Structure formats: structure tokens, C-alpha cells
Amino acid sequence: LSLFRFTVKRPFSTSHSSVDSKEMKKFQLLAHKWWDEEGEYAALHSMNDIRVPFIRDTLLSMSSNYHLGNPLSGIKILDVGCGGGLLSEPLARLGASVTGIDPVEDNIRTADRHKSFDPVLAKRIQYKSSSLEEIVEESMETFDVIVASEVVEHVADLEMFIKCCSQVLKPDGSLFITTINKTQLSYVLGIVVAEKIMGIVPEGTHEWEKFVPPEELEHLLESSGFSVKTVTGMLYNPFWGSWSWTGSTSLNYAVHAVKAGAQGHATDTPPETDIQQHSATAGTA
Amino acid sequence: LGHDIHFHDKKIALLEAGPRKDYDHLPDSYSNRVSSISPGSATLLSSCGAWDHVCSLRLKPFRRMQVWDACSEAMIVFEKDDLDDMGYIVENDVIMSALTKQLDAVADRVEVFYRSKAVGYTWPLPSHSCDTSPWVQVELADGRKLQTKLLIGADGHNSVVRKEAEIQNIEHQYDQSAVVATLHLSEATDNNVAWQRFLPTGPIALLPLSDTASSLVWSTSHDHASELLAMDEESFVDSINSAFWSNINHSDFIDTAGAMFRSAISLLRPSGTAVRQLPPSVAKVDPESRAMFPLGMGHATEYVQHRVALIGDAAHRVHPLAGQGVNLGFGDIACLAHHLSAAAFNGSDLGSLKHLLRFETERQRHNVSLIAATDVLKRLYSTTLAPLVLLRTWGLQATNALPPVKVRI
Numbered sequence: 262l263s264l265f266r267f268t269v270k271r272p273f274s275t276s277h278s279s280v281d282s283k284e285m286k287k288f289q290l291l292a293h294k295w296w297d298e299e300g301e302y303a304a305l306h307s308m309n310d311i312r313v314p315f316i317r318d319t320l321l322s323m324s325s326n327y328h329l330g331n332p333l334s335g336i337k338i339l340d341v342g343c344g345g346g347l348l349s350e351p352l353a354r355l356g357a358s359v360t361g362i363d364p365v366e367d368n369i370r371t372a373d374r375h376k377s378f379d380p381v382l383a384k385r386i387q388y389k390s391s392s393l394e395e396i397v398e399e400s401m402e403t404f405d406v407i408v409a410s411e412v413v414e415h416v417a418d419l420e421m422f423i424k425c426c427s428q429v430l431k432p433d434g435s436l437f438i439t440t441i442n443k444t445q446l447s448y449v450l451g452i453v454v455a456e457k458i459m460g461i462v463p464e465g466t467h468e469w470e471k472f473v474p475p476e477e478l479e480h481l482l483e484s485s486g487f488s489v490k491t492v493t494g495m496l497y498n499p500f501w502g503s504w505s506w507t508g509s510t511s512l513n514y515a516v517h518a519v520k521a522g523a524q525g526h527a528t529d530t531p532p533e534t535d536i537q538q539h540s541a542t543a544g545t546a
Numbered sequence: 547l548g549h550d551i552h553f554h555d556k557k558i559a560l561l562e563a564g565p566r567k568d569y570d571h572l573p574d575s576y577s578n579r580v581s582s583i584s585p586g587s588a589t590l591l592s593s594c595g596a597w598d599h600v601c602s603l604r605l606k607p608f609r610r611m612q613v614w615d616a617c618s619e620a621m622i623v624f625e626k627d628d629l630d631d632m633g634y635i636v637e638n639d640v641i642m643s644a645l646t647k648q649l650d651a652v653a654d655r656v657e658v659f660y661r662s663k664a665v666g667y668t669w670p671l672p673s674h675s676c677d678t679s680p681w682v683q684v685e686l687a688d689g690r691k692l693q694t695k696l697l698i699g700a701d702g703h704n705s706v707v708r709k710e711a712e713i714q715n716i717e718h719q720y721d722q723s724a725v726v727a728t729l730h731l732s733e734a735t736d737n738n739v740a741w742q743r744f745l746p747t748g749p750i751a752l753l754p755l756s757d758t759a760s761s762l763v764w765s766t767s768h769d770h771a772s773e774l775l776a777m778d779e780e781s782f783v784d785s786i787n788s789a790f791w792s793n794i795n796h797s798d799f800i801d802t803a804g805a806m807f808r809s810a811i812s813l814l815r816p817s818g819t820a821v822r823q824l825p826p827s828v829a830k831v832d833p834e835s836r837a838m839f840p841l842g843m844g845h846a847t848e849y850v851q852h853r854v855a856l857i858g859d860a861a862h863r864v865h866p867l868a869g870q871g872v873n874l875g876f877g878d879i880a881c882l883a884h885h886l887s888a889a890a891f892n893g894s895d896l897g898s899l900k901h902l903l904r905f906e907t908e909r910q911r912h913n914v915s916l917i918a919a920t921d922v923l924k925r926l927y928s929t930t931l932a933p934l935v936l937l938r939t940w941g942l943q944a945t946n947a948l949p950p951v952k953v954r955i
Binding site: 307317328329352353 | 551552553554680681890891892893894895898899900
């Protein structure tokens with residue numbers, strides 16, 4: 262009997278994983294540069310100006326019980342591919358309990374050290390050096406929200422990645438993804454201009470082959486039990502160093518999807534009871 | 547900020563060198579330090595609940611402002627079309643007391659350290675690669691240590707925060723001091739006009755406090771200021787009255803040129819010349835209320851740095867002739883609070899330069915033009931040279947006749 266159980270676990274072992282070891286090496290080199298707001302990761306820092314309000318406002322609109330001074334209080338968020346914690350920290354400041362995972366140990370070390378100086382953040386954020394598959398077992402249906410920002414274009418097996426997201430997400434939970442489209446425009450602007458010419462992104466960070474068109478992402482999400490609610494284009498202005506929302510998804514885009522509810526189909530009504538329960542049990546950090 | 551919903555779980559410390567100022571009951575006499583509060587500043591104060599307290603203590607609204615030249619008949623009158631209040635004259639102590647009450651209301655979030663002084667600052671390096679704390683460390687005189695994500699310097703034109711942060715300051719001492727005093731008028735009147743006359747030695751202004759009392763702000767040379775303080779009360783009152791009423795500085799040439807220009811205007815724009823009102827005359831001065839302080843101009847080259855922001859006189863210092871110094875400061879506060887509130891709602895690190903720079907750009911654009919204009923006016927009116935007097939006479943008359951320009955001012 263125990264042998265059988267062991268065999269069933271095999272699909273989740275790291276030998277067949279969504280993490281690409283070549284990608285890991287790329288990020289290892291720049292692990293200490295995360296928190297330099299004007300450095301290599303400047304574009305990710307300024308992306309917070311639109312992705313944090315996007316996540317915050319979407320979650321607020323789905324809940325009827327919140328406090329403007331602590332808008333994400335009681336919400337458990339998983340930040341996949343958290344890097345140095347650039348997105349985990351603002352989400353935690355807004356009141357959420359954040360678990361940040363990243364396969365590159367140096368990133369986790371940087372993230373841990375950065376949060377350690379702030380007593381409020383230190384309590385609200387937990388970082389772990391791990392891939393998504395490795396935490397699935399102990400985290401089944403644990404999180405209210407998963408954020409995978411600028412991650413899916415680095416992932417080896419996207420379908421498995423999304424299935425794992427579904428497993429650790431509670432029913433009616435939200436999944437937020439930001440990534441880059443696979444178009445001629447994204448090759449020219451996203452790789453040639455951004456990496457080789459203007460140095461907005463460190464060279465070699467992205468591989469055009471791994472960019473994901475929104476149609477493919479939507480298809481994978483829907484077939485894994487998600488209901489895609491929003492797909493919006495994002496645009497980076499390199500001269501101002503700022504991001505904005507746009508109608509076109511030919512470059513960068515963001516997706517909000519909701520996992521099917523306990524009944525087996527995605528509901529449109531806000532999951533009030535879930536969130537109320539959490540507000541009651543979560544301590545204010 | 548303590549009253550802002552997005553600052554619900556943040557902690558703010560306020561270091562105040564002076565003692566707590568609270569009025570249980572108003573003293574009968576007026577304080578000699580008053581400010582002209584613009585409607586915009588009043589809105590800011592009411593947004594945190596302090597304006598109600600000010601109204602319940604004491605203030606004087608004014609509806610009209612008459613400004614004229616000592617060297618000619620030119621004058622300009624400001625008033626709102628609907629006879630709304632243009633501004634309010636409020637004693638500084640009254641504002642402090644109102645603010646103290648509102649601070650008490652958010653005492654769980656804002657801690658005020660009265661009679662405290664910061665003796666040392668440790669600044670963080672912009673990139674967090676080292677193991678030392680990335681926050682600003684402040685050491686107090688009593689040995690206590692505080693650390694903060696954002697330090698706001700509101701410590702006046704000799705700002706220590708600005709000096710310690712090594713922010714360059716462009717400054718210039720005017721050869722002038724301002725004399726302030728509380729005056730009693732010869733007769734009670736509907737005292738709702740602010741008066742200012744530009745003398746060659748500097749502008750003299752009478753700001754209404756009540757139907758029988760007004761506050762004096764007289765900017766003049768250091769020597770004359772000391773004389774004014776030293777002379778007996780009767781002579782002091784005589785000097786004030788003669789400053790407002792005498793026509794010594796007029797010259798026939800300027801008067802004729804001015805009169806010609808005025809007739810030209812009344813042909814082109816019949817409503818362009820306003821009725822000249824006569825300022826009230828002063829009967830006596832409150833003993834002990836005379837004081838003087840030196841004047842200067844200053845502007846910090848930067849208002850912000852990583853984890854530091856300067857507001858009010860610490861960022862900019864202006865001549866009182868336009869009555870705008872404190873209103874610029876209130877404007878800074880409204881702007882900084884707006885940007886910090888938005889940053890807090892985005893979960894940002896409050897000391898991050900990103901939003902601090904937006905505050906700086908917005909305020910510098912606004913402040914620099916006003917500070918420059920005030921400085922130019924001060925210099926323009928400091929002379930009796932005929933060509934410049936003619937220029938400013940015609941300029942003032944023309945401005946008085948053109949509503950669009952006046953509204954902008």
C-alpha cells in the first residue's frame with residue numbers, strides 16, 4: 262500500500278518540474294540587484310505602480326467586508342517567483358499574509374534580509390526557496406490569491422504550472438498573471454530594444470520562444486478549471502520609466518482568473534463567507 | 547496624515563521644540579504674530595477638523611485688499627465678485643491650539659514629543675546591500691533613538707534637517723526687518739479690508755483683527771525697525787499714520803503721468819478704476835506687542851532626497867509683502883499628504899523617491915514662480931527712481947483695470 266502511495270507521488274518530484282535550470286542561473290547572477298530602484302530591476306519596481314492597484318482593486322471589488330486602511334487584511338497570498346520580494350512587500354503592507362517562493366536561493370536570501378528591517382513586514386511575509394511543485398503537497402487549497410508576475414515566460418512546463426496553481430488555490434480563489442505576448446512586436450521591442458539596445462531588461466533575461474500569447478494562456482487556464490475574468494494590455498514607457506494600461510495585448514499583459522468554486526463551476530458572486538471568516542480569524546499584524 | 551484613512555496602521559512621530567500650546571480660554575489681547583490664511587489653506591485645515599476649532603476661537607475674515615504706492619496715486623484693489631471672504635487673519639497661536647486639539651484626536655497614531663530636539667541624524671545609503679538599517683536614525687537630546695522610513699523636515703528657514711541632508715539652499719538676506727505690533731483703531735469700523743502701502747523703505751500693512759484692532763506688519767530697514775521699537779508709543783502711532791497718509795514721496799511728474807494714464811484707462815474700460823478707500827487711522831498700540839524679526843529669501847535646490855522631504859520655510863522662505871509664506875507651506879502639506887496617502891494605498895515604501903519626486907516637481911513648479919515674483923516686487927518697490935516708479939505705477943493701474951490678470955493673482 263505504501264509503495265503505491267509513493268508511486269502516485271512521483272509526478273510531483275523535482276526531476277519533472279516547471280523550473281528551468283538555465284533560467285535559474287540567469288537570475289542568480291543578479292540576486293543582489295533587486296532592491297536598487299534605479300538599477301537593473303527598475304522596470305519591475307515601477308511595475309508595482311500598476312500591478313499593486315490592479316490586484317488590490319480587483320480583490321476589493323470582490324469583497325464587501327474590508328477596511329480602507331488595511332485593504333488586504335486577512336487574505337493569504339502566494340507570490341510565485343517572488344525574486345527579491347518586490348511585489349510581496351507592498352502586498353504585505355496592505356495587510357495580506359504573503360508567502361513568497363522562488364527557486365533561486367540567493368533571491369530568497371536577499372528578500373529575507375530586506376524584509377527583516379521592517380518589523381511589520383517580517384511578520385507578514387514568509388519566504389521559501391522552492392519551486393511551485395514542491396509546496397503543492399503541504400499547501401493544498403491554502404491560498405486565497407496566487408500572484409505569478411513576470412514568471413510564466415520563464416517556466417519550463419506551463420500546463421503543469423497552472424495545474425499546480427489550481428491545486429494550492431482555494432475554490433473561488435484568484436490567480437493574477439502578468440507576462441509577455443509572443444508577437445513580432447514583442448521580439449523587436451521586448452528583446453532587441455529592451456535588452457540589447459536600451460538595457461531596460463538585463464540581456465538574456467527573456468527568450469522569445471517562451472513568451473506566451475494570451476489566447477494560449479486563456480485556453481490553458483480554462484481547461485484547468487479557471488474562469489478568465491480580465492485580460493488587459495500593459496505598456497512600458499522607457500523615457501518616463503513608468504507603466505500604463507493599454508488596450509493592446511501585443512506586448513505585456515495582465516490576466517485575472519478565478520478558480521472554479523466548490524460546486525465545480527466558477528461563480529460570479531463574491532465569496533463573502535470565505536473572506537469574512539478570514540477577517541475574523543486573521544490577527545492584525 | 548494622522549487623520550488619513552490609508553495611514554490607519556502607520557506610526558507618526560512629531561518632534562516639537564516648543565511646549566504644548568493649548569488655549570483653554572482665549573487671552574483678551576491679541577498675539578502680535580498673525581498670518582493671512584487663504585481659502586485654500588482654510589480648506590486644508592478643515593479637512594483635518596482644525597478649522598472648526600479656529601472658528602470657535604477667533605479669526606477675522608477680510609473681503610477686500612487695497613494695495614497702493616507711496617510714490618504715486620496708483621493702486622490696485624482685490625476683491626471677490628460675490629463678496630466672499632478673500633482670506634482670514636488668524637493669530638498663529640490660535641492655529642497651533644486648533645492643531646493641538648486635532649493631534650490629540652489621533653494620539654494613537656501620532657506621538658508628539660514636546661520640548662524635544664534632534665541632535666543627530668544617520669542617513670541610510672540608497673542601495674540596501676549592507677547590513678545596517680536602511681532607515682533614517684534620529685537621536686534626540688534626551689538620548690532616545692527613533693528610526694523612520696521617512697523624515698519630514700518642517701524646521702523653518704534655518705532647517706537643521708536640510709543642512710544635515712546636505713541639500714543646497716539658495717539664500718539671500720534682505721536688508722530689512724519686519725516690525726509687528728497689535729494696534730487699536732481710532733474708531734470702530736467694519737474692519738474687513740487688508741491695507742498695504744509700498745513705501746520706498748518697504749511695505750507697511752494693516753491686517754484686520756476685529757472691528758477695533760488690527761495687526762501691523764511693517765517691513766523696513768534694520769535701523770528704522772530698531773528706531774520704531776525704541777520710540778515711545780505716541781511717536782510710534784504717529785509714524786504709522788503718516789506712513790499710510792502722507793504724500794511726501796509724490797512728485798508732480800509722476801502724479802500727472804499717473805493721472806493721464808488713469809484717464810486713458812477710464813476711456814477704454816470705464817469700470818477699470820476702483821474707488822479709493824481710506825485706510826483707518828491708528829489711535830494706540832498694545833504695549834509689549836512690538837517686536838521685530840529679520841527678513842530674507844531662500845529656496846532649497848531640492849525638496850526631497852531618499853527618505854527625506856522638506857516642507858514650508860525649510861524648503862522656501864519668502865518676503866511677507868504678499869502674505870503668502872504660510873500658505874505656501876500649507877500648499878506643500880496638502881500636496882505631500884496627497885502623494886503619501888496614494889503611496890500608502892499602493893503599499894509603497896513611504897521613503898521611496900518615486901513619489902517624493904512627484905511632490906517636489908509639483909511644488910517647485912508652483913512655488914518658484916511665486917517666490918520669484920515676490921522678490922521682483924520687493925525690489926521694484928524699493929526705489930524712488932522716477933522711471934521705475936512710472937513703470938510700476940502704470941503697471942499697477944493697468945493690472946487693476948484688467949480682471950483676468952487680477953483673478954490670477
